[in-house]
Structure formats: structure tokens, C-alpha cells
Amino acid sequence: MLKNALYIVPTPIGNMSDITFRAVEVLKAATLIAAEDTRHTKILLDNLVIQNKKLLSCHDHNEESRAEIIENEIKNNNGIVALVSDAGTPLISDPGYRVVSILVKKGIDVIPLPGPCAAITALSASGLSTDKFSFKGFLPVKEKELREKIEALKNVDETTVFYESPRRILTTLKLMQEIIPNRDLVLAREISKTFETFYREKASNMKDLIASNENNQKGEFVLMVGKDESEESLLNDKVKECLNTLAEFVPTKLLCAQIANITDCNKNELYQYILDIKNK
Numbered sequence: 001m002l003k004n005a006l007y008i009v010p011t012p013i014g015n016m017s018d019i020t021f022r023a024v025e026v027l028k029a030a031t032l033i034a035a036e037d038t039r040h041t042k043i044l045l046d047n048l049v050i051q052n053k054k055l056l057s058c059h060d061h062n063e064e065s066r067a068e069i070i071e072n073e074i075k076n077n078n079g080i081v082a083l084v085s086d087a088g089t090p091l092i093s094d095p096g097y098r099v100v101s102i103l104v105k106k107g108i109d110v111i112p113l114p115g116p117c118a119a120i121t122a123l124s125a126s127g128l129s130t131d132k133f134s135f136k137g138f139l140p141v142k143e144k145e146l147r148e149k150i151e152a153l154k155n156v157d158e159t160t161v162f163y164e165s166p167r168r169i170l171t172t173l174k175l176m177q178e179i180i181p182n183r184d185l186v187l188a189r190e191i192s193k194t195f196e197t198f199y200r201e202k203a204s205n206m207k208d209l210i211a212s213n214e215n216n217q218k219g220e221f222v223l224m225v226g227k228d229e230s231e232e233s234l235l236n237d238k239v240k241e242c243l244n245t246l247a248e249f250v251p252t253k254l255l256c257a258q259i260a261n262i263t264d265c266n267k268n269e270l271y272q273y274i275l276d277i278k279n280k
Helices: 021-029 038-047 063-075 095-103 120-126 142-151 169-181 205-210 237-246 254-261 265-279
Strands: 005-009 032-035 056-057 081-085 109-113 131-136 159-164 185-190 196-203 221-225
Touching: 005 095, 005 205, 021 081, 032 038, 032 063, 032 142, 038 056, 056 063, 063 095, 095 109, 120 185, 120 221, 142 169, 159 169, 169 185, 169 205, 169 221, 185 205, 196 205, 237 265, 254 265
Parallel strands: 005 081, 005 109, 032 056, 032 081, 131 159
Antiparallel strands: 159 221, 185 196, 185 221
């Protein structure tokens, strides 16, 4: 028997078979289902042959008032409440944060169920580094803020995951082409749906690839930016001071070899710096 609590219930992001047995169990047992869009959730329930459920709309504009209703259902009616969004895991770029925050502070049990999430599903098949990553939700709409967000990706040492809409995808890719052209991008389209597609390209080429076919621009996107893998320069001020002092007296190749051995600096970078000194 399920305990009286608020259950966070992930729902399919595409393929209806993605729903878990446990999610179905909670939806069947729920005395109240708090849904981002009750019409959308009704379709899901009909598909699962779950009938006669009390549905409560719960979205960005009414979460505070809905939290009180959910609290009352759990506390006073010994209820089981399922929180669902239109697709995927609630709260992940979907409503639910305020409800959960309020109920946690009031001592209500909140029980999360594992399940579908477009960001994690796409990342797992991206081929990009997964040992460290960040999820940033939807990118800004205004170009100035979007540009600033992309500029901030320079020198980031982790994979960054975004959601993006089809009407803005080309604008976003154009700015990435301009600002971070050498970064690896993976664009996942229509995850878990019939036309699921992964595009893997450098930022310098991705915009042209997506623009080449109108079908490439349709659907829902997860945009993943690989970490900055440019080699960090070890040519610091102390090394430069040493090179400035010795370049006149020690043969260039010998000096490069000795400094590289001591500091792990790149020999080519050392050689170029010494040539610059001599040219000056």
C-alpha cells in the first residue's frame, strides 16, 4: 500500500511504453492528480485505461494556491497526490518547484519516481563527456541575453545541456558558430519519438547542417555543448621571464627542450615565443 504523500511522477516524452510500472501504480492509486495541463493528462490516463480520477490544474501561475489544496488532500483526506507535467520529469524545465518547496517546508512527504527525462536521455547517447555536466534549461529568447549565455560557455570544462525550440534553433546555432566555432555540438531532435535524430558536428558546421533541410528544424530539441578541450597554456610570467633572459645566450632548440622538460610547456609554444622575442 502506498503511503500518503506527494509523488513526483515522470510521464512519457514520446513513446508511451516509456512509462514505468511504478508510475502506473501511483496514478492508479492517486486520489488527486495535479497536472500541468489536465487535458493532456486525460489523454495519458485514457491510454493507460485509468478512469474517474480527480484532476487539478497546476502550472506556473497557480502553484502557491494549488499547494494548499494538495496539502489538505494529503493531511486531511489521507490522500495520495501525483504531480505530473505534460511530458518527462516534473520540475525539470516544467512546473512544480513552488509546490514541492512549500510542501517540504510544511513537513509533507515528497516521493520522487525515476523515469523519462529528455535532457538525461539525450546526454546518455550524445557521445560527449558525462562525468561532469550542467543542465541550463531553455536558452534566453532575447539575442543580447542569448549571446551572453553562449559567451559564458567559453572555457567551460563540462558538457552543458540546453532545451531549445524549433523556431529559435537556427538563431542559436548561428551565434554558437560565431562565438564558439570549435566546440563539439550534439543536437538531439524528437527524443523517444518516431523521428528521433542525433546530429553531431562542430559549432562551425552545425547551423548549416540543420538549415540544409527544413525537416531538421522540426520538433523538440536537446542541445548539448561539449566541454572546452583546448589545451591550457603553461607559459606563465615566470617562464616568460626565464626565456627573456636566456634567449640571447642559449640556442633556441636547446632552450625549448630544457624548459619543456622542466615545466611541461608545449615546445611549439615555447619556440614561437622565443622567435617573437628575437623578432622584437
